[in-house]
Amino acid sequence: MRRTLLFIPAIAQKFLDKAHERGADAIIIDLEDAIAPDAKATARNILPKVVAGLTARNLEVWIRINATPDLLPLDLAAAVIPGVTGLMIPKVEHAATITAIDAEMTKLEAKAGMASNTIGLCATIETPVGILNTAAIAAAPRLRSLGLGCEDLAAAMGVAPLHIFLRGPGQTVALAAAAYGLESWGVAGSIANHSNTTRFSREVRLSRALGITTILCIHPNQVTIARGIYHPTADELAWAKDVVAAYEKSKGEGIGSITVRGQMIDEPIYQRAKRMLPA
Numbered sequence: 001m002r003r004t005l006l007f008i009p010a011i012a013q014k015f016l017d018k019a020h021e022r023g024a025d026a027i028i029i030d031l032e033d034a035i036a037p038d039a040k041a042t043a044r045n046i047l048p049k050v051v052a053g054l055t056a057r058n059l060e061v062w063i064r065i066n067a068t069p070d071l072l073p074l075d076l077a078a079a080v081i082p083g084v085t086g087l088m089i090p091k092v093e094h095a096a097t098i099t100a101i102d103a104e105m106t107k108l109e110a111k112a113g114m115a116s117n118t119i120g121l122c123a124t125i126e127t128p129v130g131i132l133n134t135a136a137i138a139a140a141p142r143l144r145s146l147g148l149g150c151e152d153l154a155a156a157m158g159v160a161p162l163h164i165f166l167r168g169p170g171q172t173v174a175l176a177a178a179a180y181g182l183e184s185w186g187v188a189g190s191i192a193n194h195s196n197t198t199r200f201s202r203e204v205r206l207s208r209a210l211g212i213t214t215i216l217c218i219h220p221n222q223v224t225i226a227r228g229i230y231h232p233t234a235d236e237l238a239w240a241k242d243v244v245a246a247y248e249k250s251k252g253e254g255i256g257s258i259t260v261r262g263q264m265i266d267e268p269i270y271q272r273a274k275r276m277l278p279a
Contacts, residue, residue, distance in 0.1 A: 002026055002183060002214045003230040004223045005062070009034035010043035010050055019054060022220045023227060026060035031075055032067075032090055040071065044078035055083040062122070064088040067097075076101070080108035086120035086144055091152065093129040098140035105142070120144035122185060126152035131169050138176040146177040147216070148186030161190040163206050174211035185214045194219035204229045232276050243273035 006024035008015045010031055019027050029050055035043045047063070054061050061083060065075035067090045079087055089101060098121060106116050121142045125134055126149020138146055148170055154161035170188030177184035188210055189203030204215055204226050215226035232240065243260050247270040250258045257266045265273075 002060075002185075004215050004217055004226045005185060006217045006220070006223055007034065007064070010046065010063075011035065011039060016050060016053065020057040020059055022223050024217065024223045025214075026062055026085065027054055028062045028064050028088060028216075029054075030064045031079070032064045040066070040074075044074060047078050048081055051081060051083040060085050062086045062088055064090065067091050072101075073104075076104055076108060080105055080114075080119060081112060082114060084119050086122060088122040088124060088147060090124050090149065091126050091130065092123040092137055093127055094133060095136045095140040098123055098137065098143065102140070102142040117142060122147050124149045124185075125169070125173055126150075127156050128153070131172055134172050134176040135179070138180040138182060143180070143182055145183040145185050145214070146173050148173045148184070148188070148212070150187060150190060151192060154190075161192075163189045163203055167206065167210060170207060170212055171210045174213070177213070178211060183213045184211065186212055186216055188212065191216060191218050191222065194222055197221060197225060201225050201229065236276060240273040240276040243270060244277060247273075 002025040004024045005026050005028050006019070006022055007028045007030050008019060010029050029047070031040065031043050051061050062085055063079045065079055065087055066072060089098065092098060101121065105119060109116055109118055122145040123137050123140065123143055124147035125131055125137065130137065131153070134146065150161045150166050153169060154165060157165070159165050166188040170186065173186065174184040186207070187203055188207045189199070191200070193199070200222055207215065208229060215222070215230070217223045217226060239261065243265055246258055246260050247265050257264060259265065
């Protein structure tokens with residue numbers, strides 16, 4: 001399970017050179033918002049070099065592409081290359097968008113000598129229409145995750161990207177992702193003000209409580225904060241070990257419900273505890 005993802009602009013070489021030091025579970029090379037229009041072509045052209053440099057350091061690489069009609073075909077042709085784990089598609093509103101991209105990627109993978117479905121997709125939901133269609137989008141092919149685009153969604157609604165607004169959309173995305181076995185990426189809050197670590201910490205904790213599996217970050221400090229929050233504490237791990245050991249013993253004796261540390265333990269709680277422990 002990925003817990004932290006770090007955006008790095010495709011042309012920010014000094015940040016790319018240090019990507020392996022940041023502790024993120026994967027790097028998202030950004031071709032979209034972080035790249036000015038007149039630098040888009042340059043960013044596409046250097047992708048093979050950028051991807052090779054990151055994968056040489058054993059980093060997982062995703063690419064956020066542009067979804068506008070003029071840029072999408074160019075970005076797909078540039079990004080479907082060996083070494084890329086997945087593509088992040090912005091502002092997805094309908095499942096048909098992902099279906100069409102999947103078909104084009106299958107052609108590009110074959111052209112590159114890659115097996116079909118080698119590269120996954122993240123559908124980013126960041127408009128009101130996308131939120132209303134989240135469940136249908138989650139059933140689209142090739143998806144590995146759903147993303148919550150907090151800033152764009154808040155802007156579309158004319159409100160600030162505060163948790164009080166984003167907790168509803170955040171849980172919608174998290175529920176749809178869980179229903180289809182996908183990860184859910186994002187923060188039910190803003191990631192733009194990376195210097196306000198107190199606010200970010202609070203919103204990451206709230207996002208975890210909503211069921212969001214993976215935190216999107218734009219600064220290394222955010223990666224450190226999110227990793228600390230998503231990693232079980234020593235007390236949580238000790239509780240999980242006690243629950244798993246006691247429940248598995250009780251099941252072997254034909255008992256389906258027990259008490260551990262004053263708490264009733266049955267199958268759902270056992271499964272939650274089991275997921276907390278290393279495989």
